[in-house]
Amino acid sequence: MTASTAKAQRFREFKMPDVGEGLTEAEILKWYVQPGDTVTDGQVVCEVETAKAAVELPIPYDGVVHELNFGEGVTVDVGTVIISVDTDPGAGPATAPAPAPEQAPQDAAKDEEEAEPQGRQAVLVGYGAAPSSTKRRARKPQAGVPAQQEPVSAALQAELNGRTAPAPAAPSAPAAPVAPVANGAAAGAVGRPLAKPPVRKLAKDLGIDLATIAPTGPDGIITREDVHAAAAPAAAPAPAEVPGPAPVAEAVAPAGVVDAAARERRVPVKGVRKATAQAMVSSAFTAPHVTEFITVDVTRTMKLVQELKQDPDMAGLRVNPLLLVAKAFLVAIRRHPEVNAAWDEARQEIVYKDYVNLGIAAATPRGLIVPNIKDAGAKTLPQLAGELGDLVATAREGKTSPAAMTGGTVTITNVGVFGVDTGTPILNPGESAILAFGAVKLQPWVHKGKVKARQVTTLALSFDHRLIDGELGSKLLADVAAVLERPKRLITWG
Structure with a gap:
């Protein structure tokens, strides 16, 4: 049995089931467990709401909760992994195996051919590849083009990570210094930034590129707070007070007129x-x-x-x-x-x-x-x-x-x-x-x-x-x- 197979058997993933007839999604109402809690086969771990009713979901494994992939109030598609369980916690610390990404054979061969010498290390589920000691052969130089000896360019790294390379700065403007990345785990030539699926979705919704965020979480993981901090605009400095004429008063609504929007509530229609x-x-x-x-x-x-x-x-x-x-x-x-x-x-x-x-x-x-x-x-x-x-x-x-x-x-x-x-x-x-x-x-x-x-x-x-x-x-x-x-x-x- 290979190490990856052993890890796959140790860390069991529980997917959102179809608890009705052809339902496609459910909202997580409440988690009854947290990472580190011990669970047994048949124990209810969460309550979800479908389009028909609220349903409690039992876990089919014995072990210790390794990770909750979604928070309360999140709507999850049927078939998506919502919780993972370490079924052999006594075996010592280990990292859950990452599922193999879907990739066409020709694309995989191309990546193998073009990848720089780099390795892999165990990563969190869905976080992508990270460096280790495994070696790959360097890309064969083309005729008339010297073999690449420098680190992977930003454009190539962006292509490998599925992003569009940023436009180069104007020649006349000096490049701004790059802030150091915590724990050495973020951008550069090491692969995708580390972030949990909910954090990735948050960044996507806010239009934030994870590669531009300096992580503050353990082992270089980008947290929700990091994403919110990157999305928040920098506070503009308060202007100095300058003597001058009194500011013009803002328009005031006529007496008796109330802003209707301030007295309305909007609730999403779901479940x-x-x-x-x-x-x-x-x-x-x-x-x-x-x-x-x-x-x-x-x-x-x-x-x-x-x-x-x-x-x-x-x-x-x-x-x-x-x-x-x-x-x-x-x-x-x-x-x-x-x-x-x-x-x-x-x-x-x-x-x-x-x-x-x-x-x-x-x-x-x-x-x-x-x-x-x-x-x-x-x-x-x-x-x-x-x-x-x-x-x-x-x-x-x-x-x-x-x-x-x-x-x-x-x-x-x-x-x-x-x-x-x-x-x-x-x-x-x-x-x-x-x-x-x-x-x-x-x-x-x-x-x-x-x-x-x-x-x-x-x-x-x-x-x-x-x-x-x-x-x-x-x-x-x-x-x-x-x-x-x-x-x-x-x-x-x-």
């Missing part, structure tokens, strides 16, 4: 909120929406909720009106299974589904997410209550997995918890229907021929008119209302 916005726009302009409304007396349902809370079979479970609305929706879908379908645009087919994955819209600090209960139509009321409680709790903690938000067929959104009577909900992409459950309020209602105060709510059903026509949608909504008005239908219809 869950970005995905939600894209999905809603896609759904609104792809599926033809129809929304219908019905107002229903749910007094008996509210009484049943109170009774179920005292039922021993429901002990420890979260029992609320949303649970019975969900059960009523599932019963209505069982009576009208044609509503549980999807539109396949590519094949121009309607896909009817014999299972119901019931989505529950949940508001979280990161935005609206819609996890779903798999095969909800086959579950008993206690089972549905248990899964509904777990789903809501997990969503509020920000721990919902991407898998829990895929494959939904219909959705319920509970706008009543905000005191809202009703709305016109937009379909989740790929789903056929969404039911909005409004606030339950005491209202005057005709009951048994008399006006009485009853507990009343309004339901709104939006559906894809390609899949569900007006008659079918109306029957579905009417059946949900009928179950909530007389919940004993949960038994007779269920």
Whole structure:
């Protein structure tokens, strides 16, 4: 086993995984470890946010954290190395192997032919080559051109490093003295300046050439502070005070006029909120929406909720009106299974589904997410209550997995918890229907021929008119209302 192979096996690199279905990037929200910390296989090392949810990532290695390649708040492409682990820390100090750069064979041969006698030493991951004692043969002199004996010119060095050589100074201007480079590790003929990937990206974003920066980090590594110092313009000396006329006062905004920009905040649209916005726009302009409304007396349902809370079979479970609305929706879908379908645009087919994955819209600090209960139509009321409680709790903690938000067929959104009577909900992409459950309020209602105060709510059903026509949608909504008005239908219809 060669030394490079041993190092590659010792330093294991963990790449950003695709934690969803075809996701391309994720933002690092929080690191739970730092370089030097001991980690074990399966230990959670960071939390990332994708376009669907926040997810905790476990490390698949035992060892000591060698390096974190990105800081918190950075969006990283799937497949990019985010952390490296030293799996054999007892073997003594060593440097992680640098991945071989992608290079065409002919380019590699040219570099081998033209390179000056220089060597290599172990370098940090992705930092490029640095000198050591390994020798290469000098470039063969061309006819009529003496062999090069002087150090590599700035132009050639810039070409080797992938940069454009700086324009030569005017002959009349004397060359400015060059500041010495710390630890002898930066520019010259030794290769690329040493800097970590985040620092390289920062320099690129700020338009700073790393070769012009004197490093202050250990072993000649350029730090973020070095880049910021190079980007900051030199402070201009304060002009001497000269007696003279008083300066002209700057223009002042008219009284009562406030700078609007100073009272605005801008927040990048990313993660869950970005995905939600894209999905809603896609759904609104792809599926033809129809929304219908019905107002229903749910007094008996509210009484049943109170009774179920005292039922021993429901002990420890979260029992609320949303649970019975969900059960009523599932019963209505069982009576009208044609509503549980999807539109396949590519094949121009309607896909009817014999299972119901019931989505529950949940508001979280990161935005609206819609996890779903798999095969909800086959579950008993206690089972549905248990899964509904777990789903809501997990969503509020920000721990919902991407898998829990895929494959939904219909959705319920509970706008009543905000005191809202009703709305016109937009379909989740790929789903056929969404039911909005409004606030339950005491209202005057005709009951048994008399006006009485009853507990009343309004339901709104939006559906894809390609899949569900007006008659079918109306029957579905009417059946949900009928179950909530007389919940004993949960038994007779269920």
